[in-house]
Amino acid sequence: MNRDDFPILNINKDLIYLDNGATTLKPKVLLESTNDYYSKYTANAHRGDYDNSLIVDTKYEHARELVRDLIGAKDSREIIFTSGCTDSLNKIIFGYFRHYLKEGDEVLLTKSEHASNILPWFELADEIKCQIKYIPLTSDLKVTIDNVKHSITPKTKVISIAHVTNVAGDIRPIKEITKLAHEHDILVVVDGAQSVPHMPVDVTDLDIDFLAFSAHKMCGPTGVGVLYGKEKFLNNMRPIIFGGGMNASFDHLGYREYVDLPHLFEAGTPNIAGVIAFGEVIKYLKRIGMDKIHKYELELKKYAISKLKQVPNIIIYSENNESGIITFNIKDIFAQDLAIYLNKYKICVRAGNHCAKMLKDELKIKNTCRISLYFYNTKEEIDYLVEVLSNPKISTEII
Numbered sequence: 583m584n585r586d587d588f589p590i591l592n593i594n595k596d597l598i599y600l601d602n603g604a605t606t607l608k609p610k611v612l613l614e615s616t617n618d619y620y621s622k623y624t625a626n627a628h629r630g631d632y633d634n635s636l637i638v639d640t641k642y643e644h645a646r647e648l649v650r651d652l653i654g655a656k657d658s659r660e661i662i663f664t665s666g667c668t669d670s671l672n673k674i675i676f677g678y679f680r681h682y683l684k685e686g687d688e689v690l691l692t693k694s695e696h697a698s699n700i701l702p703w704f705e706l707a708d709e710i711k712c713q714i715k716y717i718p719l720t721s722d723l724k725v726t727i728d729n730v731k732h733s734i735t736p737k738t739k740v741i742s743i744a745h746v747t748n749v750a751g752d753i754r755p756i757k758e759i760t761k762l763a764h765e766h767d768i769l770v771v772v773d774g775a776q777s778v779p780h781m782p783v784d785v786t787d788l789d790i791d792f793l794a795f796s797a798h799k800m801c802g803p804t805g806v807g808v809l810y811g812k813e814k815f816l817n818n819m820r821p822i823i824f825g826g827g828m829n830a831s832f833d834h835l836g837y838r839e840y841v842d843l844p845h846l847f848e849a850g851t852p853n854i855a856g857v858i859a860f861g862e863v864i865k866y867l868k869r870i871g872m873d874k875i876h877k878y879e880l881e882l883k884k885y886a887i888s889k890l891k892q893v894p895n896i897i898i899y900s901e902n903n904e905s906g907i908i909t910f911n912i913k914d915i916f917a918q919d920l921a922i923y924l925n926k927y928k929i930c931v932r933a934g935n936h937c938a939k940m941l942k943d944e945l946k947i948k949n950t951c952r953i954s955l956y957f958y959n960t961k962e963e964i965d966y967l968v969e970v971l972s973n974p975k976i977s978t979e980i981i
């Protein structure tokens with residue numbers, strides 16, 4: 583779908599980009615909007631009293647409203663622009679949970695989380711002596727509500743999990759998890775890096791307390807992310823970055839007064855061009871339809887699995903998930919070597935441990951190749967991938 587909207591696909595006719603979990607390709611609307619900001623109305627945000635600065639402020643705040651609408655938040659004050667999902671998670675963990683958790687409180691994670699949803703918790707645990715626990719995964723690497731139930735203790739205060747994981751590609755039952763968690767006064771942080779770009783996500787319907795995601799994984803610019811939090815929690819969250827744009831006044835004695843949500847958490851000059859362009863990208867994605875994107879990806883994934891199964895010696899680890907992520911290996915071929923081999927045919931896939939370094943304990947395998955689909959991928963691309971992977975001389979070409 584919509585391949586003509588992506589200049590890179592016109593310039594590189596033979597490029598097969600299957601690494602959308604890492605970052606996606608960029609549509610014309612993003613390039614045009616970015617160009618407009620730099621060539622037609624450059625100004626800083628929330629600082630000037632002249633025409634261009636007013637245009638910037640209006641567009642910047644409109645982008646916030648578009649994000650609010652996309653994820654079904656109640657108020658645009660609940661939308662904080664950050665530099666990415668990692669930044670959002672760090673702000674949530676060190677801005678809110680550093681003050682909310684006490685020594686001995688338990689944080690529930692899983693072993694298939696991305697580094698961004700593990701390492702800040704480790705750091706916090708060192709600092710305040712909270713305990714990190716893991717929800718056990720099923721043999722096919724899924725989180726079940728029963729496993730969550732059995733992991734909860736009276737000390738559990740927060741569950742922090744990905745909505746869709748970046749290696750197994752499984753979708754977690756977030757609505758059931760938040761319901762169960764809230765019955766026990768447990769807060770739920772959702773890493774939406776791999777879900778918000780691919781399916782409708784409604785924070786109000788799912789009753790999510792905090793959500794983090796990145797613009798660049800959904801046709802947007804790099805260096806822009808979103809932190810959503812329910813207003814009642816954001817009102818108790820503290821900034822971890824201080825400076826211009828977030829203060830109302832201060833004096834030489836150290837007195838300071840900070841501004842209100844959402845700007846309290848957006849100190850310094852943000853990625854203005856990026857945020858405004860992200861707004862245009864959201865409009866673009868909504869024109870296509872998040873439902874339609876999800877449906878298309880699932881169809882393509884089903885097709886890809888059926889074809890990939892015909893590849894000699896392939897091992898597929900993520901057949902039964904409802905996302906466009908397919909993780910696999912070819913027997914006796916090192917994943918990174920396979921990715922380099924595919925690159926010879928202009929096929930881009932990701933190889934390695936994909937920043938989910940603990941998952942190897944569950945998978946019993948250190949490295950895998952990952953295909954991650956988006957709406958502009960096609961069956962023809964899958965056919966070509968399967969042809970290249972089925973090359974009888976694959977082992978010798980790799981050596």
Ligand SMILES: Cc1ncc(COP(=O)(O)O)c(C=O)c1O
Nearest residue numbers: 666667668696698744748775796
């Ligand atoms: C599940 C998940 N969470 C978090 C991140 C971090 O995103 P970013 O690098 O854009 O901050 C990623 C990136 O791959 C991811 O896949």
